[in-house]
Amino acid sequence: MKKALSGLLLVMIFFLAFYLNSLFGRETPEDFPGHPVSLSLPEITEITGIIKKGETLSEIFKRHELDMQTLYKLTRASRKVYNLIKVKPYRSYVINTLRLEGSEREEVKNFRYSIDDSHYLKVIKGPEGFTAEKVRVVYNKRQSLVTGTIRDNLINSIGNDREHMRIAFDMAEIFESSIDFVTELRRGDSYRLLVEELWLNGVFKGYGKILAAEFTNNGKTYEAYGFKVNGRPGYYDSKGRSLKKALMRAPLRFRYISSGFTYRRKHPILKTYRAHRGIDYAAPRGTPVSAAGNGTVKFAGWNGGYGNLVIIKHPNGYETYYGHLSRIRKGTKKGKRVSQGDIIAYVGSTGLSTGPHLHYSIKRYGKFLNPLKIKLPRNRTVPAGLMTDFRNHVESLRAELQQGDNKERIAQR
Numbered sequence: 001m002k003k004a005l006s007g008l009l010l011v012m013i014f015f016l017a018f019y020l021n022s023l024f025g026r027e028t029p030e031d032f033p034g035h036p037v038s039l040s041l042p043e044i045t046e047i048t049g050i051i052k053k054g055e056t057l058s059e060i061f062k063r064h065e066l067d068m069q070t071l072y073k074l075t076r077a078s079r080k081v082y083n084l085i086k087v088k089p090y091r092s093y094v095i096n097t098l099r100l101e102g103s104e105r106e107e108v109k110n111f112r113y114s115i116d117d118s119h120y121l122k123v124i125k126g127p128e129g130f131t132a133e134k135v136r137v138v139y140n141k142r143q144s145l146v147t148g149t150i151r152d153n154l155i156n157s158i159g160n161d162r163e164h165m166r167i168a169f170d171m172a173e174i175f176e177s178s179i180d181f182v183t184e185l186r187r188g189d190s191y192r193l194l195v196e197e198l199w200l201n202g203v204f205k206g207y208g209k210i211l212a213a214e215f216t217n218n219g220k221t222y223e224a225y226g227f228k229v230n231g232r233p234g235y236y237d238s239k240g241r242s243l244k245k246a247l248m249r250a251p252l253r254f255r256y257i258s259s260g261f262t263y264r265r266k267h268p269i270l271k272t273y274r275a276h277r278g279i280d281y282a283a284p285r286g287t288p289v290s291a292a293g294n295g296t297v298k299f300a301g302w303n304g305g306y307g308n309l310v311i312i313k314h315p316n317g318y319e320t321y322y323g324h325l326s327r328i329r330k331g332t333k334k335g336k337r338v339s340q341g342d343i344i345a346y347v348g349s350t351g352l353s354t355g356p357h358l359h360y361s362i363k364r365y366g367k368f369l370n371p372l373k374i375k376l377p378r379n380r381t382v383p384a385g386l387m388t389d390f391r392n393h394v395e396s397l398r399a400e401l402q403q404g405d406n407k408e409r410i411a412q413r
């Protein structure tokens, strides 16, 4: 026992001596084999942020006391891929900097900037300087169901965060030719949406496309199924009919209707009774006016009482008129092909007009029709050759739409 204790004591003394030697001894860690070497580890910092409105990269660099010469090199290296002088607000950026021990300067090692929701700019510093590339963001996609019932308004029902508001607007756009989401929603209306969820490295990044939707408005159910025809995405009902109408009832965002369609109206300036064969949509001067459907510009210029006027010719004998414009957009010229939704001009009060509004008319084979009353022509249906594919596609989307309600799971996130 005594022997064992003295042995232990000996071992302890040995280690103490060893320890004291390492503290006071001549040997430095470098020439002591097997001893861990103290490395001068660089300090890596990550600066992340969202570009504010009107903010430039040079302001961001100044704020973080980063070298301006580096920003210049970075901008020059990226020039062919993206112009960093014109960064956009609300996009995110990441700057990784490195500080070597003993150095005061932060050195930018790499830089990332989100160009849009599916691409980012990646700039890396290598031995030859900065190199830039545009990288596609690869999301993991999942499907999820968003369902709800409307008590007061759609946004209160679906959620007022940015992502839910966006899918609410997308849904309103999908059904815009059947339901007016501003005036026609009723308490008790309900919806089911099959939506793509985008995930990046295990983090939910937002919603993608609406894959299928069902909306019950005032007891009537409308369906929408996303489907590509010749590479062009669109939404169709279960019979393969496009949900997009070939013409719009109102080709702008308006405040109110200041004059309806009538065959007899007292003209506000002429004070005589004349027919008003169009709809007057009151909107602030400069409000963009879109082409109501695909077609060709037939007229763009001054036309008496209409003031600045655009006329577009559409398939199947339809024509649309846009009057009292403050300005016709550059490029909106006779013979120009336009697509539905293209901005063609801006609201004004030119010609015989008492205030800023758009005079909008729909004419078919020479006869003016009431844009608010007519049954709007539909866009094309799914071609016969794709109908089998389409039916199978609808079948599987329907099954997904009808699965159990998992709104709770989404709301909890």
Ligand SMILES: [Zn+2]
Pocket (backbone or CB within 6 Å): 259, 276, 278, 279, 280, 358, 359, 360
């Ligand atoms: Zn009018």
